[in-house]
Amino acid sequence: xxxxxxxxxxxxxxxxxPEIWSDEIIAAYKKNLVLANxxxxxxFKGKKGDVVHIPAPTRGSASxxxxxxxxxxxxxxxxxxxxxxxxxFEYSRFIEDIVEAQALNSLRQFYTADAGYALAKQVDxxxxxxxxxFNGATVGTNDYATTNTATKAFIGGDGxxxxxSTTSNASALTDAAIRRTIQRLDDNxxxxxxxxxxxxxxxxxxxxxxxxxxxxxxxxxxxxxxxGEIGNLYGIPVFTSSNADTAFGNTQTDRICLMGxxxxxxxxxxxxxxxxxxxxxxxxxxxxTSDTLYGVAALRAAATTGAAxxxxxxxxxxxx
Numbered sequence: 001x002x003x004x005x006x007x008x009x010x011x012x013x014x015x016x017x018p019e020i021w022s023d024e025i026i027a028a029y030k031k032n033l034v035l036a037n038x039x040x041x042x043x044f045k046g047k048k049g050d051v052v053h054i055p056a057p058t059r060g061s062a063s064x065x066x067x068x069x070x071x072x073x074x075x076x077x078x079x080x081x082x083x084x085x086x087x088x089f090e091y092s093r094f095i096e097d098i099v100e101a102q103a104l105n106s107l108r109q110f111y112t113a114d115a116g117y118a119l120a121k122q123v124d125x126x127x128x129x130x131x132x133x134f135n136g137a138t139v140g141t142n143d144y145a146t147t148n149t150a151t152k153a154f155i156g157g158d159g160x161x162x163x164x165s166t167t168s169n170a171s172a173l174t175d176a177a178i179r180r181t182i183q184r185l186d187d188n189x190x191x192x193x194x195x196x197x198x199x200x201x202x203x204x205x206x207x208x209x210x211x212x213x214x215x216x217x218x219x220x221x222x223x224x225x226x227x228g229e230i231g232n233l234y235g236i237p238v239f240t241s242s243n244a245d246t247a248f249g250n251t252q253t254d255r256i257c258l259m260g261x262x263x264x265x266x267x268x269x270x271x272x273x274x275x276x277x278x279x280x281x282x283x284x285x286x287x288x289t290s291d292t293l294y295g296v297a298a299l300r301a302a303a304t305t306g307a308a309x310x311x312x313x314x315x316x317x318x319x320x
Contacts, residue, residue, distance in 0.1 A: 024109065025290050028116025029273045034241045035127045036120070038196045040266040040299070044085065052083040052268050052295065083297040085270045089122045090291035091115040097284045112275075115290040119273060121243055126296045128198065128245050130265045131258040133298045134313040144247040144256065144317060153247070153315035154181075156203070156257060163254075163317040165247045170254040170317040173203045175212060181259045181314050182234060190300075190312045194262040195236045200244035200255040203318050204230060207238075247317060255320050260313025261300070268295045 030037075044052060056079045063072035093111050132144065132152070144153040144165045153163040155170055159177030163170060178197075185195065199207075207213045213233065231238050236259070245256040271293035278287045300312035 024112035025116045025119075025275050026273050028113045029120045030116075032117045032120035033124060034239055034243065035124050035196075035198060036267055038237075038239070039127060039262050039264065042083075042266060042268045044268050044270045045272055047270070050085050052085065054081040054083065054266065054297075054299070055079075056081050056299070081266075081297055081299055083266060083268045083295045085268060085293060085295035087122075087126060087295060088271075088291065088293045089119060090289055091118050092287065092289040094280075094283075095286045095288060097286075100286065111288065112290075115275070116273070119290065119292050123267070123292070123294060124241070124243050126294075127265060127267060128241070128243060128258065130296060130298050131245055131256060131260070131313055131315055134260070134264065134311045134315070144315060153256065153317050156316045156318035159316060163247070163315075165254070165317075168254060170247075170319050173199065173206050173257060173316065173318050175210070177316055178233065178259075181316060182236070184314050185259065185261070185312070188311055190261050191263075192235065196260060196262060197233060197236050197238045198244055198258045199238060199240055200257070200318065200320070201240060201242055202255060202320055203257055204240040206318075207233075245315075246320075253320050254317050257316040257318055258313055259316070264300050264312035265296060265298050268297075270294060 042052065042054075058076040058078060060074045060076070063074075065071065091114070095111075099107070144163055151162050154177070155161045155163050156173040156177050157171030158174065159180030161169070186192075213231075229237055230240050245258065247254045247256055269292070271291065273290065273292050275288065275290040277289075279285075280287055
């Protein structure tokens, strides 16, 4: 029996092979991540369950040893941080055969790059918005205003004045505010190694206009590995992101700078970026979907009542 022609081969059906889509999407995803490349990441791929339990032991203190006496025993009831894996996001396109036949190959390239960007932005958004939890703001809201129990953010002008998202008293980032925020991390015994500073484009514009940062204090090696890194400020890598958090007042939209430590928050991935295609013969079209399943949580956030003694991140409000 003669081989049937025409036949669908790996050449004629190359656009339907999912590995091609996957490779391109993963590349685009990694390229567009900012904060997710900085903070602690845990791989939960292939494992069952919907909650990850991370031990959070209490730091002990040294005791004076007196001659002829027993040592002082330390016994704390240790706690844990629970990370719920409850964030499942997808990006889907339904591509008809006529489009597949007539469109340029760049169409697929756009879809894969766009899928990677959309999912990367979503993961970064989930992490950046955790900044609301560190000084008492409620995650899921955009309220950075002060309350009776917590100061949720300071203004960029001095790093000391409490930010009010209702009256919108945000001011441009200054050297004094940066140094004051660094001191807060120092006072909270936050390790110096592993810190980061996320700023919006408006604050990068401010820094670029100050000779102090363009000459010495703000230094970049020109070969930043992580996306968005623009330099090093007082020993802290600085990243600019158009995805920096927002705080909505009654009159305008302000942006939030976030300075913290990489162990301040964690990203747990149960399903990494994947792509799947399915041919729908009844529609003569291909369904293309890319998705990810993950969870995020604050590891060293202050309690919502009282001072931020254990916080490893602080927020500064600046104009958009």
